[in-house]
Amino acid sequence: MKRFMLAATCAAALALASSALAQEKIRLTGSGASFPAPIYMAWFKDLGKKNPNLTVDYQAKGSGAGVQDFLNKTVDFAASDSAMKKEDMAKVPEGVQLLPMTAGEIVLAYNLPGNPKGIRLPREVYSSIFLGKITRWNDARITAANPGVSLPDLPITVVVRADSSGTTAVFTKHLAAINDEFRKSLGEGNTVNWPASDKFIKSPKNDGVTATVRQTPGAIGYIEYAFAKLAKVDYALLQNKAGQYVGAGNGGETLAAVKLPPDMIAWLPDPDGAKAYPITSYTWMIFRKSNADPKKAQALRDMVEYGLTHGQKMADAMGYIPLPAGVVDQVRTAAANIK
Template identity: 35%
Template sequence: MLRHLAKTLALVVALSVGAGAAYADTTLKGAGATFPHPLYSKWFRDYQAEDPSVTFSYEAKGSGHGIKRIISGEVDFGATDKFLTDQELKGAPGKLLHVPTVIGAVAVAYNIPGIGAGLKLTPQALAGIYQGKITKWNAPLLAKLNPKLRLPAQEIVVVHRSDSSGTTSIFTDYLSAVDKSWATSVGKGTSVAWPVGEGAEGSSALVKKIGETPNSIGYVEIAYALENDLNTAALKNKSGKFVKANVLSTRAAAVQAMKKQTGKALSAEPDFRLSLVDQPGKESYPVVGLTWLLVYQEQRDAVQGKKLVEFLRWQLRKAEKMTSTLHYTPLPDTWTRQVEQTIDSIRVPQ
């Protein structure tokens, strides 16, 4: 089931230990989010084809890991789906920049034997399942939402991330926005005290657990769900429409969010720390988030810094064209100049 992602990961590893590394002069080290990992893996591979002097080493162990490693100075970039607060930024040894790369959707995947596509969930139903208030698939609320599905009288197996995860941050940000009881009892963050459920470390492990566990439900970046043939639920959005996660519904949500944030994004010093969940619009999917690369504005090493900036410019100008094939959504064109401005502000020693 995970064959595709395994191949992708193998290719990334090959960049560090294979023949390409024999003539690579510079290794850019990164760590963090699994949310964009399938896409970043392709970017790293394609970029090395353009610049063989660079190779990449990336530890996909969750956003919390990426934040920790970049703050400690152990990597050249940290990848995260959860933006840092002002207080967290103050804890870094230098000024950290949030460079947004793409937009992704967090899908609610499920494995109900005998039930294929078509499951519908409201915010209250989803929050109820993850709070342990709704415990069986044929519960009255779920049955009412899905009259055409013969939902079984089976216990719901709730699956969540056990590591510090940006995907969890987006998912719990959404639940906090749409359900008051969730906001007050559980809240949001890269790690929360889950009321119920089984944990899985990393997106790949979560996908595997859902695929192997009958009557399970979990949340995962849409690329992982689609690549592994998992069914995903249609969620009721702010406009009252049931929408599934895809490139179009993700972009629709992003467009709505950008309308509200235009003034902030176009400021003298762009700040791309935005939440995109629960946006209005009939076509908007409600669980959407940005993902960022965290880099220091003041680079310590001239060569590493120069190569990092070159890569960041490349992914902004060229790599966004690759996003849709892996089910991610590129940044709006109106953001290009502002993101470029952020990248240009990185200072490299001479």
């Protein structure tokens, strides 16, 4: 009888310990931007290995949808390439903390017969393509910038985002900065009214635009550099503010010249510098400052700290820009506001 009681006591103690251990396991949910999704997915997978009690589930559904999920309180955090509007922040009684967690470049991926590499696109040309003003690949303004390259007499199919997209916001902010007609007629934002033309095709998320460009001869579309790198698609050399043609992969110098204000939101619509890549942007995670569960708040801070340390080491290889050291310090300090 004593043996039975001892065994029962041990079993109960074991079950209690197991239950306590299970209670320590925390699951975080997030949604939003597809721009940083590849690196975030890599982070969260590795974080789960390093801390088996912490699971982070992230759904890449577009910046606009992520912000809406955050406002609806269906996620613990959101991610957006277009930060968050002040009027949306005002709807969150717990307070909002934005943290730039990584940065990247938007490239113009294209699909041309013969796969010519590094097609040069002047500022006037690529902004006019997305206005629907330049419609063929052998347009004189494109051929003049690419001497010795045989460009086909082929219609340009422009691939744009179908969803509410921070990538679109960053891209159109740049186009509006360099082309007055674009600013006046289309403007900037997560969605814009692209020209009504059968040569404009809409696809969801960065991977959708990437796939459509790959499948469509004569196509050009804007995607995050990491997607172009992963899919091995050709992308253009873009003319920057200094008049130089540059390719993606050189955004570190551009970011280092930007100082983040207290709200942690800074834009680079048309950066200076001979080597500056013209379409470079931070991308943000969005948190509530006040969280009902202190353990979940600690887990969110742990997730941020992982991204600032181990996570930054993955950035370059995956086609993202490691945060400058000063920015890492600023983000770490601001992350203490998540309570």
